[in-house]
Amino acid sequence: MNYPIWQVPAPGLVIALVSIAHVFISHFAVGGGLFLVLTERRARQRNDALLLAYVRRLSRFFLLLTLVFGAVTGVGIWFAIGLVHPQATSSLINTFVWGWAIEWTMFITEIVAAMVYYYGWDRLPARTHLTVGWIYFITAWGSLAVITGILTYMMTPGGWLTERSFWSGFLNETYLPSLVMRTFVCVGLAGVYALLAASWSGDPRLKSKVARYAGLGWVLPMAVVVPLSLIWYLAAAAGAGIPAAEILGADGTGLPAILKALFTADGTTGHPVAQRAALTTIVAATGVILMTLFLVARRRRNYGPIFTGLLTFLALVAMGGGEWMRADLRKPYVIGGFMFVNGVRLPPPAGAIRAPADIQVNDPYALDVLRRDGMLAHARWSQVQPAAEAAALEEPEARAEALFRTGRELFKLACTKCHTTDGYQGIRPLVAGRSTSGLQTILGHLARPVNREGRETGWDDPDLRLATWRGRRMPPFPGNQAEQYALAVYLSRLGGDDRAGFERQQAHGSPAAGPGSGREETP
């Protein structure tokens, strides 16, 4: 509402595609850095020319993959989130600019170290070369450690909601389990990448050596640690108020309960996309482990790029599913407890740090303000008839048409961050055959504020939880009553009810606070 909307269908998919590509490569970049330097050390200690030549070849591929694809897709995420979620990106930048700046110092060092490492193979003494390799790994992992803090803050912002301090947001409840999990994912992916690189070699001795070393020493540790850290992560998320079990359709956050739910869920409760993503991750990760074991046990000297290519693809799918699930656990927020996916903010919790008394800070995009004034009163880029005015039109045809147009605009403002009309998370099948009044009821129950015990509370409760309709993790409808009606008319028409909007409806909301009456702003 504050910013114009980039009107592409399912804009979240743009972020998802760029992010998954980047996350995959960037985890490679961290783990691969450790793999290169440890393998080089091992080769030098054992005077193993074959292994040393292999690491050297690997480093060029590594340079081309991580420096170009990894670095550019990293910038790409930034471009994508700025286009899709400018409101959230702006808040993140204002809160964590120094986190990103610190990460930037590591990024520079990392990039230079990667280049010096590659160009230094024949030029630097072995000891210096290894030192450069370690510098690469440490700074790459440092980047990961910083970005993980910001990523986990987006789901579990910790004490930041009341304290508004960088470190209380950064060192949040899910930070440590997430960092441990990501570190071991890096290690595992490095092993996958080493197997892929070795598969191109025609030398069975090298293949066998790498299969044992990378398969047993790198991929399998991931297989052990990641599920354990995932349990830790989900428990930490649940402790921070994320209803992970509910989203995944399970009756607990333990791994057995989640596995059982994922393999038996029918999608009627929780978040079906998150459930499918989690299931995909589990199946693909199991595939990675089984293929690695098979390779080590039976095909050690004779595996080719097709086999390892499939292994890498499965690792990508597992990683992508995991990231997708993480993003869905965060829903309906884009920044937990602070901002919903549609850019609407919650009112600050009671006791939150506020601006000094001499500085006036208003938030016209807070839920309570929008519900009072109506969304369209603060929609900077919308030019449609206010809902109350549309509903008050005498002539039924004109009224229905005006309500439809206003409802369509409200849908764009409140819903299109996640829903399309007919494509990804298409709304039409979801509203097919529903009446305006039925849809109004659903819109009114999308999300309610409850406390830890599940009792009704205010939106500014510091211990806020969300009770969502069928656990679908949707944000509450952020407009006034008249707008809720207009949106219901639009959705009902979309669902096939051509008479929607023709009924005579009492326009809700007081005229004084209705849309169109509050379109002034106090900076």
Add this chain to the structure above:
Amino acid sequence: MNGFPLSPVPFPDPVPQPAPAWILWGLLVFTFMLHLLAMNFVVGGSVIGAVTARLGRRAGRPHHMALVRWLTDAMPIALAATITFGVAPLLFLQVLYGRLFFTSSVLMGWFWFAVVPLVMVAYYGTYLLAFKSASLGHWGSWIRWLTIFIFLVIGFIFANNMSLMLRPDLFRAIYADGGTAHGNFGDPTLWPRYLHLMLAAVAIGGMWVSGYGLICRPRRPEFGEWAMRYGARWFSGVTAVNLFMGFWFLFSLPGETMARFMGPVPVATFVLGLGIFAGMTTMTLMFLAANAPRPSPLVGCGIGGLLVTVVCMVLVRDQVRRGALATMNFEPVQWVEPQWFNIILFLVLLVAGTLTVVWMVRALVLAGRPGTEDGPVP
């Protein structure tokens, strides 16, 4: 229907700005200068490399091909530096002017997002040329020109966004137009701004060549002196044209913004005046260097003059932005809560990172190239 009673400039976030504006501004200007110097190597060096490769095809021009080799080998590194140094100013810009920048970016949509795949394709192009140029045959020339074309398009996209963010008066009309990709093509400052910047990039690319010649001269005097003169010709020739482009840009600015440079705002007038003076002096020095029997001292002074010019022109650019912001009554954020610990941590890590980078690069340079006994190689 409601009209548009709300301002097209979005409302500030209800979170505090994490540093005083002067720190963010200082870092924005400083890191942008670094980005500019690296970007000029990429754009200017690519153009000079392509033209020089063409000229070097004639027999008896080994220096041309040696220069092309160096430019080609250095290009991936320079592009990495351009991207890395570009991240920081974009970050600080978003804190200070995010409300304008995010809006213009969203309006540009796919056009803005296209920067990402374009950079990637061009990046792989530079690596292909650096690693495989011998086996590429005539494809090498095509790839070289393709990467140049992509660099020029990326520059054009940035010029669009940086100029559009200063035109909130155009925001609504562009948004009302619908669609998912727009430019700022109707803005009279767009083309002179873009051409001025790109020509400056080619000129400074020439200065990079002269600088390389200066470094090479002690070891390879003949090539070094040739490169100094050759780069000086590029610099002085292109700058002579670019002076006119600069005046076109100045006179294309809205009246109130242009007026800042004519006296009412002494800082603006001073930096523009000094920038033009330094630029013309540098152009003269390089013109003389292009024809001098011993160009080294002139090139050395020219590099100094260029640095002064770049500093001034970056500040002029900032004054253009300030002028535009003043005309639209852009209010800076009032709520400032500096994160001093993080600011200091950043500065400490910046120093530590810089020292580490210097140590690594020094170790590589001092080690010399493999298979040679000549030790350090520039």
